[in-house]
Amino acid sequence: MADIGTIMNAMRDPAGVPGSPVLFQALMVITWSLHIAFVNLTLGASGLAIFAFHNRGKPHWARLSITLTQVAKVGVSLLIVLGVAPLLFTQVIYDPQWYASNVLSGRWAIAFILTLVVAYCCWFAFYYANREGAKKHIGLYAWIAFALFCLDGLIMHALSYQELLPGQWMHWYAPGGVVDTSGASLHAIQWPRYIFIMSLGLPAVGVFLMAYAHYFEPREDHEPSYREFARALGRRLASRGFTIALVPMLAWQFVQPAASGLAWHPVGWALAAALLAMGIWTARLDATTHGYRPAAASFAVLGLLAVWREIIRAVSLKRFGYEIGNYPVHPDWPTTLLFFATLVGVGGLVGGFYLVLLYRSGRTQGHYTADKNVSLLGSAAIVVLGIWTAVFFIYGIAVWVRNSII
Ligand code: HEM
Numbered sequence: 046m047a048d049i050g051t052i053m054n055a056m057r058d059p060a061g062v063p064g065s066p067v068l069f070q071a072l073m074v075i076t077w078s079l080h081i082a083f084v085n086l087t088l089g090a091s092g093l094a095i096f097a098f099h100n101r102g103k104p105h106w107a108r109l110s111i112t113l114t115q116v117a118k119v120g121v122s123l124l125i126v127l128g129v130a131p132l133l134f135t136q137v138i139y140d141p142q143w144y145a146s147n148v149l150s151g152r153w154a155i156a157f158i159l160t161l162v163v164a165y166c167c168w169f170a171f172y173y174a175n176r177e178g179a180k181k182h183i184g185l186y187a188w189i190a191f192a193l194f195c196l197d198g199l200i201m202h203a204l205s206y207q208e209l210l211p212g213q214w215m216h217w218y219a220p221g222g223v224v225d226t227s228g229a230s231l232h233a234i235q236w237p238r239y240i241f242i243m244s245l246g247l248p249a250v251g252v253f254l255m256a257y258a259h260y261f262e263p264r265e266d267h268e269p270s271y272r273e274f275a276r277a278l279g280r281r282l283a284s285r286g287f288t289i290a291l292v293p294m295l296a297w298q299f300v301q302p303a304a305s306g307l308a309w310h311p312v313g314w315a316l317a318a319a320l321l322a323m324g325i326w327t328a329r330l331d332a333t334t335h336g337y338r339p340a341a342a343s344f345a346v347l348g349l350l351a352v353w354r355e356i357i358r359a360v361s362l363k364r365f366g367y368e369i370g371n372y373p374v375h376p377d378w379p380t381t382l383l384f385f386a387t388l389v390g391v392g393g394l395v396g397g398f399y400l401v402l403l404y405r406s407g408r409t410q411g412h413y414t415a416d417k418n419v420s421l422l423g424s425a426a427i428v429v430l431g432i433w434t435a436v437f438f439i440y441g442i443a444v445w446v447r448n449s450i451i
Contacts, residue, residue: 049211050366056141061373064381066138070355070369073134078351080127081242082344087120088194088243089250091168093282095187098175105274107177114172114187116253121165121194138369142208142362149207149217150200151228157200164193195243202239203231205354209361237300241293242350247286248323252339254279259336264410276332283339284328291320305360312353319346383440390429398426 062069090113097110135143147154167190174183207217210233217232218224258276261267294317301307323346327339362368401422406413415423 049214053141053211053365053367056145057372058140061375062137063375063377065374066369066372069134069137073131073138074351074355076127076130076134077354078344078347080124080131081351082249082347083120083124083127084198085245085249086253087117087124088246090120090253091117091187091191091194092246093250095184095191098184098187105271108271109275111175113250114175118168118172121168138372139208139358142211145211145214146204146207149214149228150203150231153200153228153231154204157197160193161197164190164197167193198243199234199239200231202242203234206235206238207233209358211362211365235297235300237293237296241290241297244286244290244293247289248283248343251279251281251283251286251327252343255283255336256340260408263408266410273332276336280327280330284324287320287324287327291317291324294320301357305364307357307360310356312349312356316346316349316353319349379440383436387433391433394422394429395426398422
């Protein structure tokens with residue numbers, strides 16, 4: 046055990062990290078929550094879009110299928126973009142584990158990208174063809190895409206889980222003493238964990254539909270009967286979905302290695318309790334509840350899941366002598382400052398402007414005119430982008446000139 050710990054510590058980036066490792070850990074947890082929120086929404090929306098497509102003869106279902114096909118289309122792009130951030134943070138503090146896991150299943154890591162491209166193309170084909178009078182066979186594209194999305198989740202899961210088992214890496218690398226560099230196997234899959242995280246797609250699309258029904262209240266083209274249909278369906282999916290997800294979650298608790306003490310860790314049980322509470326609460330909701338509240342509460346549950354995953358990782362790796370707390374730190378304040386200024390300025394202001402604009406224009410039927418505050422936000426976003434671009438170039442040129450002189 047100690048040997049693999051020494052090796053893992055030696056595999057760390059000699060440049061160290063530019064700030065406290067805990068900072069990167071926190072950023073990883075936050076950004077992964079966002080990633081998995083869109084993974085769940087996409088899986089739920091695509092699954093329900095297919096179901097609705099096959100039931101399109103019944104009132105409202107064809108419309109719902111078309112809407113959810115669009116939701117899943119946007120969801121995939123967001124889950125990809127939001128997957129990049131935790132990927133970068135994982136690589137900063139868990140680089141030995143992430144790279145070892147990826148290399149041990151190299152073919153799958155590459156197949157992940159190819160299958161995701163094929164899946165997205167298939168979903169686009171379905172999106173293009175899924176309109177009134179659509180032929181039945183176009184559902185095949187959707188099924189292929191959905192199956193590949195699930196496969197991609199499985200690859201992501203195996204890469205994440207293999208990270209936690211450094212004691213087995215040598216055996217996977219050279220089974221029976223013979224080196225196997227093919228990377229052709231997914232070496233470890235923890236089914237309850239995978240099924241649990243994927244099953245959250247069901248409540249995700251449920252809470253989405255409740256928010257959707259609320260969002261379109263001011264628009265006459267989303268008539269009350271359709272909105273009520275979406276809201277009631279969403280409530281049912283959310284309450285049943287949370288209850289169903291509890292089963293693999295509990296199974297996951299009990300397959301935790303006995304020596305780790307994780308099976309009785311309070312955070313794992315807090316997550317199980319949160320799922321149960323969400324199941325009961327959403328079952329009791331009526332039309333008077335604000336439609337965004339279930340979605341906000343669900344996001345808090347995902348935050349708890351993200352923390353729980355991180356606790357499992359920290360406990361599992363500590364047993365092998367790996368802790369992020371002793372990762373060499375070489376502070377780089379200008380870069381750290383630039384990073385946070387970008388996050389707040391560009392992410393907050395420019396991203397905030399787009400969100401407000403999209404939110405408000407989507408709720409308006411017909412022509413949308415931005416009010417004074419939104420216009421002000423838009424101008425501020427342009428100014429911030431200008432400053433950011435100028436700082437980016439000035440800082441880069443200054444470093445380049447200084448290095449050339451020295
Ligand atoms: C359809 C596509 C995808 C699905 C279904 C999916 C699903 C998942 C799931 C289920 C996990 C959790 C695995 C576990 O904890 O057992 C996960 C983790 C993760 N995913 Fe995705 N994902 C997808 C695409 C992506 C993409 C495109 C990226 C990067 C650009 C990405 C980055 C990550 C990262 C960084 C983690 C955490 C790894 C770690 O903790 O070390 N994912 N994903």
